[in-house]
Amino acid sequence: MRGVVAYLWLIPLLPLLAAGAIAVLRQPQRALAARLAIGSLGGSLGVSLIAFFSTLGAAGPGEAERVYLNFPWFELGGATVRLGWVLDPLAAAMAVMVSLVSLLIFIYSVGYMAHDENFTRFFGFLALFAAAMLGLVIANSLLLLFICWELVGLASYLLIGFWYHKPSAAAAAKKAFITTRVGDLGFLLGLVWLYAETGTLLCYDGGNGCLEQSALAGLVTQTTVAGLGVSTAIGLLIFCGAVGKSGQVPLHVWLPDAMEGPTPVSALIHAATMVAAGVFLVARVYPLMDADAANLPGLSTALAVVAWVGVVTAVFAACIAVAQTDIKRILAYSTVSQLGFMMLGLGVGGVAVGMFHLLTHACFKALLFLGAGSVIHGVHDEQDIRRMGGLRRPMPITFATYAVGMMALAGVPVFFSGFWSKDEILHAAHGWTVSQAPFYLGLLGALLTAFYMTRQVCYVFFGPNRGGQAAATGVHAAADAPRATDSTATNHGRSPHESPPVMTWPLLVLAGLAVAVGFVGTPAWPWLPAYLEGQGATFAWGKLFAWGTLGTMLLSTVVAGVGIGVGWWLYGRRPIERAADPDALERWRPEVFGLLRAKFHVDEFYEATFIRWHGRWAAGCAWVDRWVWGGMVLGVGLVAQGLAWLSRWFDEYVVNLGFDAACERLTQGGGWTARLQDGQTQNYLKVLGVALAVLLLLLTWGGSS
């Protein structure tokens, strides 16, 4: 294990190098791009498996063994910021899952994207995504985790908007990025706070890491606003990031829209791996989340919040999924709902419970998405389930594998993985001492899951083929219509067909996994939970029949049965004949169906509140900038100009005029005096004579007196 950790960086590095290499390829070098991406992922899978096997022997009593390797990155103030890799069961299991699922989806993409002009770029982005995701998984530093977290978000943005010429895809990409960044803001502030308190962001560092006892003990003793412990407050801030990335209520709105991306992207990023990163994050910082309740493990305030957010999301999204008609959107809401289940599992049962469902879900949800992709491919880019129908005959492999995925998701007992992992969650919820409500809500969620999956399968694979028909002209049908503009025009006369082997083989492998993975975590042989917690597992049939376990199992079996039964009764028994026919539920309760169909109007609510407020704020600030600050500057300028004009006027009319007037007087005076000297001798003599006469007169008068 110690030897392996030194090479752990190879896991993300190989795809990163592939991404770099693909970036400099030219558009026509398609095969090389695909080979590079798939080959690098194969390498990553190999290293992940070696790492995984090296952790197997290490299971001992108590906490899981963990090795890590830290290295300095840069100086921050007086301290050094370090990053690092960690190898523990959590990282190893996740790395194997991510690289395996990614590899299968890469292979599938070769077929799915075969006709796309930007095939090379697609594989470049995929490889970039895989690198960031794998980096996230093995990060031993919350800072490194955050870095990869952001890069994963960037790759997701690029891939959702891959067909950016569709306005809906461009909008969805933007929405996804911004919505998740809202959560990331909380995450970042949580990290900043954590760093301010503990002085490190390394998870494990020989007793000095931020998830280790000494740091946590310090955090627990302090309280912040409203009596909240600092550890709880930081935990909740970090959880904000998970809420954004994992599409939990109230930040779930981006995930269904993200289905605008190519289907392999939906399968890889928006079902199996990236959206599960939020769950993984909570599992990674579990010691922090749990720190508040050292005496009562699993009962901290932070975990209670996680559990409640999870269960509300699980039911909320399942309700919406019931009324959707886009094959991928149903799966998207289902993903949101299942992520809620995982959060519930983490909140009430701990790391192992949540992670078990994460791993099984990754297999069967990737399978379902790839199956949906195969269907979409087979019916020529149609996504509306009302315009499908009867596909089980032309697409037998897709149908069979899809059915496996559907049963795993619906929780059909014993043979399917979803049953075991969901059962663990319900069992843990049942044993939660805080409240029983999550347990019952969880059962409701499971019921709805079985129901909507049955509805979907009936619509897609049973009944007559309704391809090429116009769909219902319901209130909301118009919103869905533009997405399929190409297909309605071109579909006539083209019959559905099965997908090529490069696409069906990954389906078969994933179907196998969707069955098999469940058996590593049954109550009789709880190997996976024990592995994650660093304990040995023993095989015991008896545990299967312990009362609490068996009771929950029976209950969830009944719930799944009812869901499937009602679904079959409403949709399978008498499948709709024409695409325009109303939905069975719609006939029954149009207003309820309408509300679910409209996704509880959350988007409209955000549109009417935050986005509008935001726009107003921005417009307000722009106005202030233009008229107030700009106005002030302009005002100052105008005043200065006014003063200048005033001065000019004064200068011109007062000073100047005065000057001119004075000058004129002067000239006038000059003129007068000039007359005295006009050079005419007669005048001089005249004046002289007059003056002489006056003088004489004066003298004579003066002399006489």
Added chain:
Amino acid sequence: MLAWTIYLSFLGAGALTLLPKENARAARWVALAVAGAGAVVALVGAAAYPAGSGLVTVVRQSWVPALGIEYYLAVDGISLTLVVLTGLAAVSGILFSWNVDQRPKEFFAFYLTLIGGVYGVFLSFDLFLLFVFYEIAIIPKYFLIAIWGSTRKEYGAMKLALYSFVGSALVLIGVVAAFIVARTHTGVASFDLEALAAVPFPVQFQCWAFPLVFIGFAILAGLWPFHTWAPTGHVAAPTAASMLLAGVVMKLGAYGALRVAMVLFPAGLHFWQREVALLAVIGIVYGALVALVQKDFKFVIGYSSVSHMGFVLLGLATLNEIGVSGAVLQMFSHGIIAGLLFGVVGRMVYDRTHTRELSQLELMNLSRGLPFAAVTFVVAGVASMGLPGFSGFVAELQVLIGAWGAFPGFALGAGLGILLGVAYLLRTLQRAFFADAPVSSRLPKAAPAEFEPISMPERIGAVLLVGATLAVGLYPRLLLDLIVPSVVPLVQGLQKGAL
């Protein structure tokens, strides 16, 4: 040796005026050679600077002995970082103005004069000398905008010049007052920054002198609400000038605020700390919000500069090592990234499309017409959003951590600014480049316009800047090893002085 960055630029400017009038080619090459030589000197100087060796004197000559004025150039890690930034910005700015054919030799002469002044400010450790260089840097800016600009260029140039001179006037009053107070206190007449920093100015005096000098400098750093020169100035300026304006000239203000206002008057900073931080955070959020609703491509970037420079000012106001070193790194980071963004907008897009209206650009299918510009803008935008891997992340993270220590509420506001940054950049990015007239759109589908292909100088310039931000983002020690050893004693001095 570093003094040659200044001399080379001025000599280059002088040499350009001697060139024949019509030879644009020669003018460009001379300018590039001079700026390149300056950048090489800066880089070599930075590499040769032994980390943590404090202030290293470059030149020290008596100049006006009666007033204690010296010709005193010196460097520490902070000024070296900015000298390197200036070198990179100068070279890329010339590469992005390769197509200037209106009076090229005057253009590049003004350009190099500006660069010389900027180098001078960053290297001066005599307050009077610093002020002289500061004024030298302001004048060419006016001409660059007023002669070679666009969109209300006289207005923009005049606004910028007036703001700059008001700022200078405030600074001058404060500096002279500090000189006189210091002389009456210590009996020694000196403009030496270190000597002045050691003078314990009376707290009363600091409380009014600090805002005077700080605001005087920070006007040029885009401090809200004295920022309005920035967007109009950036928009009016020709590409290279807006790159320099955002890339280095705004840094002059921030640098002066740190080096003069804060270092001379630490108690004043302490007194006004909260107000400064508040203005900085308002600037961050406000700039981002305004950027969100702009219709002109270049205005978006102009306001984003206001927002990003808010991080610099917030980092400075934290008065702790992490915040201040984050602020210095952010100066570098923003200089590179904003330069790149302006380069794409002004040179790659505007010079070809002749419009900056986003509603016009939407119709042009630019991601296909100018793929290199689109990719560069995506990279620059991602860097500007503060995504990890680029220098902005490390810088803004440090500012946030520093701000959290000083004022947690303001850190939240700054975080909000980052979020808004994502929103306006994505909006701009998609509208400007990726709004391919879609099938269902009612917009008339424009014929894919033929644009002159992106030239080699543009490519080199873009690669240079992307490389710089990536290198610092991935391996921040490149700069932090320079910055931190200089920031730590400086901040400790400030903290001591504040008590």
